[in-house]
Amino acid sequence: MSANDLHENFLQYSEYSSHIHCRFFPFWPPRDVDLLQWLSHWIKQGALPIAIMNMYHYHSQKINFYCTSSSWQHRIIYGVEPRGIYLMNPIQIQSPQQIYEQLTVDSITYIIRQEIVQRYNQSPMCLTPLAINNNKSRLFSDTRWRTMNVLGQVVNVLREDRQLNENETRNIPYRPTVTHVRIPSTCSSGILIFSKDYNQLINAIDLPLRQ
Structure with missing residues (x-):
């Protein structure tokens, strides 16, 4: 608020x-x-x-x-x-x-990586609005969504989560480096x-x- x-x-x-x-x-x-x-x-x-x-x-x-x-x-x-x-x-x-x-x-608001992963697993299509955002959209009218590369941050979180899951199946230690995503x-x-x-x-x- x-x-x-x-x-x-x-x-x-x-x-x-x-x-x-x-x-x-x-x-x-x-x-x-x-x-x-x-x-x-x-x-x-x-x-x-x-x-x-x-x-x-x-x-x-x-x-x-x-x-x-x-x-x-x-x-x-x-x-x-x-x-x-x-x-x-x-x-x-x-x-x-x-x-x-x-x-x-x-x-700036910080979203923990666990929340990003959970929401994506529940609905992979939830990234679509972010991927096609434009300045005419009320949700993404703030240009900082682009300048802060929010989509890129989210993709990095998901990439690390996939790597984490793959390494766990092979019993290989892996620690994600991205803990939060920064959004406007x-x-x-x-x-x-x-x-x-x-x-x-x-x-x-x-x-x-x-x-």
Whole structure:
């Protein structure tokens, strides 16, 4: 769900939308901001920050990381202190650097190779729309489907899976090198600020780009 989707869903509840407003502050490209100080300012004003973050970007650096859920998550920020930032879903505290790394990510979603293989085995024809995609198609109107060579990534996953199966029958060790496929995402990393003070939201300066 993108920031716009989250905002539009919220507006469906008229009892809140009439007196609560929100504004999205993008963090990609990376912004020059003291995250602790910036969040502290909004929370002290009674605002509610919701971070839209790419969890995979940070956790993929961990050894043996295995992502089974969507790489994009929406997390409520309910407090800050010098040692970190408090988040919900799940409840935990993370350092400003950890949060910043997950916020400063391009609009990309990571699909695990197991899901690619499973979907292809269930329906081999599922690749047809991707193979014949064109800019007129609503599904593939984003040119990044081509520039990111998504079809080529998928083919590599399937090729390695076939090699894996062949080697297993021969009892030959083989470890696939492709763990994920990168596809364009409608999500944008950043922070949604919900507040009753419309003027404060609208007059807040945009976060400057990091040089």
